[in-house]
Amino acid sequence: MIDLRTLRENPDVLRHSQRMRGEDDSVVDALLDLDERRRGALSRFESLRAEQKSIGKSVSRASGEERDALLGRAKELAGQVKAAEGEAEELGRKLDELLYTVPNIVEDGVPPGGEDDYVVLEHVGTPREFDFEPRDHLTLGEMLGAIDMERGAKVSGARFFFLTGVGARLQLGLLNMAMQQAIEAGFVPMIPPVLVKPEAMAGTGFLGAHAAEVYNLPGEDLFLVGTSEVPMAAYHADEILDLGGLPRRYAGWSSCFRREAGSYGKDTRGIIRVHQFDKVEMFSYCRLEDAREEHQRLLAWEKEMLAKIDVPYRVIDTAAGDLGSSAARKFDCEAWVPTQGRYRELTSTSNCTDFQSRRLNVRTRGEDGKTRPVATLNGTLATTRWIVAILENHQQADGSVVVPEALRPYVGLDVLRPIA
RNA sequence: GGUGGAGUCGCCUAGUGGCCGAGGGCGCACGCCUCGAAAGCGUGUGAAGGGCAACCUUCCGUGGGUUCAAAUCCCACCUCCACCGCCA
Numbered sequence: 432m433i434d435l436r437t438l439r440e441n442p443d444v445l446r447h448s449q450r451m452r453g454e455d456d457s458v459v460d461a462l463l464d465l466d467e468r469r470r471g472a473l474s475r476f477e478s479l480r481a482e483q484k485s486i487g488k489s490v491s492r493a494s495g496e497e498r499d500a501l502l503g504r505a506k507e508l509a510g511q512v513k514a515a516e517g518e519a520e521e522l523g524r525k526l527d528e529l530l531y532t533v534p535n536i537v538e539d540g541v542p543p544g545g546e547d548d549y550v551v552l553e554h555v556g557t558p559r560e561f562d563f564e565p566r567d568h569l570t571l572g573e574m575l576g577a578i579d580m581e582r583g584a585k586v587s588g589a590r591f592f593f594l595t596g597v598g599a600r601l602q603l604g605l606l607n608m609a610m611q612q613a614i615e616a617g618f619v620p621m622i623p624p625v626l627v628k629p630e631a632m633a634g635t636g637f638l639g640a641h642a643a644e645v646y647n648l649p650g651e652d653l654f655l656v657g658t659s660e661v662p663m664a665a666y667h668a669d670e671i672l673d674l675g676g677l678p679r680r681y682a683g684w685s686s687c688f689r690r691e692a693g694s695y696g697k698d699t700r701g702i703i704r705v706h707q708f709d710k711v712e713m714f715s716y717c718r719l720e721d722a723r724e725e726h727q728r729l730l731a732w733e734k735e736m737l738a739k740i741d742v743p744y745r746v747i748d749t750a751a752g753d754l755g756s757s758a759a760r761k762f763d764c765e766a767w768v769p770t771q772g773r774y775r776e777l778t779s780t781s782n783c784t785d786f787q788s789r790r791l792n793v794r795t796r797g798e799d800g801k802t803r804p805v806a807t808l809n810g811t812l813a814t815t816r817w818i819v820a821i822l823e824n825h826q827q828a829d830g831s832v833v834v835p836e837a838l839r840p841y842v843g844l845d846v847l848r849p850i851a
Numbered sequence: 852g853g854u855g856g857a858g859u860c861g862c863c864u865a866g867u868g869g870c871c872g873a874g875g876g877c878g879c880a881c882g883c884c885u886c887g888a889a890a891g892c893g894u895g896u897g898a899a900g901g902g903c904a905a906c907c908u909u910c911c912g913u914g915g916g917u918u919c920a921a922a923u924c925c926c927a928c929c930u931c932c933a934c935c936g937c938c939a
Binding site: 470473474476477478480481483484486487488501502503504505506507508509671802 | 898920
């Protein structure tokens with residue numbers, strides 16, 4: 432959520448940001464207009480209410496005719512107060528409604544443009560030359576008895592799967608390795624609820640433009656989270672965090688649920704794009720002025736994880752138009768997928784500045800004693816999709832897959848071999 | 852799912868219509884005392900918004916209602932606790 436005070440003082444910042452995202456900048460004027468009208472109504476209500484209170488007090492002291500006169504005036508005021516309050520509330524509702532549609536202000540330095548206008552920041556590792564025809568991850572997964580899409584579809588429908596045998600072991604090992612790295616880096620490990628209230632979903636910015644992506648349980652008024660970012664951001668909702676305790680870092684392990692509405696036909700083979708997967712996610716609360724630096728740290732921890740699975744990847748700086756509504760900046764790490772001949776997202780780290788914390792009311796107290804919103808950031812440490820990169824990049828001609836060295840203690844196997 | 856009880860300023864608690872945005876204790880901050888500390892004493896100590904100074908308004912689980920006036924009365928809902936039922 433945008434800060435109204437900042438908007439009043441410097442509306443061009445939001446106008447520029449909206450244009451960077453390729454979105455409507457006239458929302459700025461609509462906001463300013465509503466804000467001014469609401470403040471007017473509020474101030475009318477406040478002076479009426481003040482008068483009503485003071486008359487109310489004199490009623491209790493007065494008697495006889497004087498009391499009757501005061502009562503008359505008080506009754507009159509009661510109606511006016513109610514009307515003025517209603518008007519202020521109505522305008523406040525409209526303002527909030529509009530405010531909730533406005534995405535975060537884009538950070539300086541973000542490349543302009545849309546999905547394809549990202550800037551590649553670096554390449555790490557080199558795609559391997561195969562002296563045989565590499566198999567795709569699903570073929571390998573089936574040969575290894577690791578992935579069962581057919582039964583996934585039988586039981587749950589398209590884009591569902593079973594991880595079986597070494598597939599299940601691979602995922603458990605990978606996610607455990609991620610948790611272990613996070614713990615060693617000082618993160619608090621966390622297993623959050625994956626069903627959340629509407630406030631948590633809206634607070635993190637997932638009920639806006641991408642509401643169609645979210646599963647909900649209408650009878651329960653609960654939503655299935657698409658990432659543990661949601662419960663971890665809402666974890667400290669309505670709290671004032673100790674300044675000395677920042678940054679607070681959490682590593683959440685959860686299943687993630689996505690409807691993948693509108694992606695019909697995309698990535699229909701294998702486990703690249705599925706309705707349910709598991710993820711270890713970093714989440715950090717820090718001071719606003721430290722957020723850029725913290726963002727770089729999260730990116731560094733992602734790279735540390737990627738190094739452990741030893742796959743070639745690149746880091747991209749996502750263009751403004753492709754940022755989520757809560758992100759001010761986003762870096763993705765994309766691994767090389769040999770059979771697709773391209774890079775696919777394995778991690779994504781976003782700096783959400785004070786966008787989520789304003790909605791969720793997560794604050795800290797500054798040196799001046801005043802409360803102010805914190806920054807929230809998130810980043811991926813491992814997901815089910817990583818299995819794709821591991822299988823494809825480390826496959827051998829016979830269909831076996833060499834487990835990356837760092838991962839071996841967690842998986843308990845050096846090589847995954849095709850089953851008979 | 853049923854019945855009973857409860858939700859007040861970080862924590863505990865007082866408060867049954869106007870003198871309550873709200874008293875007390877704990878905690879915390881500052882000061883005095885002390886060589887220093889503890890104890891003791893004194894002062895201060897919720898949040899949001901508006902003017903940004905005095906000050907004003909809102910918030911006593913949430914939402915509605917009654918009233919000139921609601922923490923206080925009425926209704927609905929939510930949450931927590933206890934017991935019962937049902938079921939992992």
